[in-house]
Amino acid sequence: MLCSRAMSIETLIYAMALGGVAVNAAAGVLEAGRKPFDLFGMVVVALAAALGGGSLRDVLLDRTVFWIADQIYLLTAVLAGLVTFALVRVVRLPPRLFLLPDAVGLALFTVSGTQAALAMDAPWLVASMMGVITGVFGGIVRDVLCNEVPLVFTGELYATASWLGALLLVGLVGGGVSPGWSALAAAALVLVLRLAAIRFRWRLPVFTARP
Template identity: 60%
Template sequence: MDDLLYWIGLAAVAVNALTGVLDAGRKRMDLVGVVMVGMATALGGGTVRDILLQRPVFWLSDQSYLLAALLTTVLIFFAVRNLKLPPRLFLIPDAVGLALFTIVGTRIALDWHAPWLAASLLGMITGVVGGVLRDVLCNEVPLIFVRGELYASAAWVGALALIGLQALNVSPVAATWAGMALVLAIRLAAMAYKITLPTYSARE
């Protein structure tokens, strides 16, 4: 299980770095700006999680994550910088990164003996904070705050599903894959069918 989480974590870092590059590219940033956005997107959520859990920050204790973020950012920058890409293209890898990071964050929180509700919220935080940093650095309203398709709620449902499956004695590997699939399915369905949460609408 530890090996699986390690590789999922690396994949999450790489995918989130990719979304940072694509979003920064829309703002016509230079290489330094793109690297800053990509690294913040890839490493931000896990950093906040580790600080809250008072555990060693993952990319400081294992430089592989840092290298994965940096290499992905630079390679994608040079691969796509002269291409005209659809403006919403980054939303697909963003959904994948959301699923990967949410489940990794939840499992790490559980391994550090966080209570189930706190673990689910830490999983959600791991999934969404990188995207928040990306959007802020790109001078955009973060997706989590936009009146749009399900985002943070998709992550939270997936995290709770993972915890529930483990409580039912489903194998950790199966629960992990099921949780990731659920986050991704909810997010993609929300994007496709414009599924949103109710909003506050006060009468004047």
């Protein structure tokens, strides 16, 4: 019983991570579609968006990089990128469509990044930062490769949503809540905050230094 319970949480976390990879790859293709990149450029941007955050997390934590340890992630990212790419050629998509998979990916990556750091006994601030890094770094690389100012620095609440979710996860796990429920609650918080921020145009104040 305990074993199957642990099993299902493992499976849930694995599915969430795979889902995050897929939707971030899709969001990468949808974003890169505005640039005259060729098919390879598309795939690279999809891979960078899908795997960049987790790769940086694993390199910083000195873990085996997740998509080298398990080729399924790499295959998932490539396939999700190609499928999105084929869809985009056939169907006329509204320009802001990539915001939804991007928000789901942010939620899933924040949770899996924070969990990975907690599993290595990282202290709370580092653990929550790893969640944010996993959640947002892929998108930053995606935008740098597209030669644009990272979207995440200027738009509606994004990393802030990720960070609040990561802090909730750290707090719940620290408070003894089961990993599965903690993960679900944290992912839901990130997703709701991000979607509400887009809907109601919640932004952090924008500051410029006085000249």
